[in-house]
Amino acid sequence: MRIGIDFDNTIACYDELFHKVALEQGLINNLTPANKVAVRDHMRSRGQEADWTELQGVVYGKRMKEAAIFSGVLEFIAYAIERGDEVYIISHKTSHPVIGPRYDLHAAARQWIEQNLIWDKALLLPSEQIFFKPTREEKLAQIERCGCDLFIDDLPEVLTSAAFPRQTEAILFDPEGHHRLPDTLSFATWQEIMVYTGMDDS
Ligand SMILES: [Mg+2]
The missing domain is CATH 3.40.50.1000 (HAD superfamily/HAD-like)
Known part of the structure; x- marks a missing residue:
């Protein structure tokens, strides 16, 4: 097969990592649940679409090893x-x-x-x-x-x-x-x- x-x-799995990096960058606060979709939705709801796109580059690139x-x-x-x-x-x-x-x-x-x-x-x-x-x-x-x-x-x-x-x-x-x-x-x-x-x- x-x-x-x-x-x-x-x-x-990037759930924890998105949360960690977004927290470090001050893009979310501790109340946002530690998963990718929650981080994305929180940022989108605040009009941070460009920040979200850039955050993905950091997570999938520089911080990928985590x-x-x-x-x-x-x-x-x-x-x-x-x-x-x-x-x-x-x-x-x-x-x-x-x-x-x-x-x-x-x-x-x-x-x-x-x-x-x-x-x-x-x-x-x-x-x-x-x-x-x-x-x-x-x-x-x-x-x-x-x-x-x-x-x-x-x-x-x-x-x-x-x-x-x-x-x-x-x-x-x-x-x-x-x-x-x-x-x-x-x-x-x-x-x-x-x-x-x-x-x-x-
Ligand atoms: Mg996939």
């Missing part, structure tokens, strides 16, 4: 490989932030992967199985090119796109239950995705 996985907010990994991702990928599946990371990510300092976002993400996607002291995925694409269209084309049987993403827009490959099963990763998609399977944890894909050995 070929399994494709999105990167930002599906493997890498991002967390979602619980269960490592086990999922390790078990998938162990049973003979092919696993790809396919992400839509621009090379540099839209505004603010020109951090190399692809390099930051690859470094994070080298430090975090470790299982039994070895890197789980070779770099040839990791794709960062500058546009959503190119991401969707890569999902097709990899022949994914399954693709896991936190963004409904990706999974419900007309360009999403017809032979690929879509799985929405939605830890906070933000969405309700009528025709798409949705899970809140990687542990649930493991059960669904038959990798649960408990």
Whole structure:
């Protein structure tokens, strides 16, 4: 089986980091809950759209190494490989932030992967199985090119796109239950995705 996985907010978790950096920069106060959507909504409600865009550049670039990994991702990928599946990371990510300092976002993400996607002291995925694409269209084309049987993403827009490959099963990763998609399977944890894909050995 070929399994494709999105990167930002599906493997890498930025909730705490957005909150931390926004607090440091005085963009929010302690009352804002420690998750990405709460930080974004708070800033938008105060007309700080440009600050929000710049904050994303800082979090995905300069501060990327502080991002967390979602619980269960490592086990999922390790078990998938162990049973003979092919696993790809396919992400839509621009090379540099839209505004603010020109951090190399692809390099930051690859470094994070080298430090975090470790299982039994070895890197789980070779770099040839990791794709960062500058546009959503190119991401969707890569999902097709990899022949994914399954693709896991936190963004409904990706999974419900007309360009999403017809032979690929879509799985929405939605830890906070933000969405309700009528025709798409949705899970809140990687542990649930493991059960669904038959990798649960408990
Ligand atoms: Mg994502």
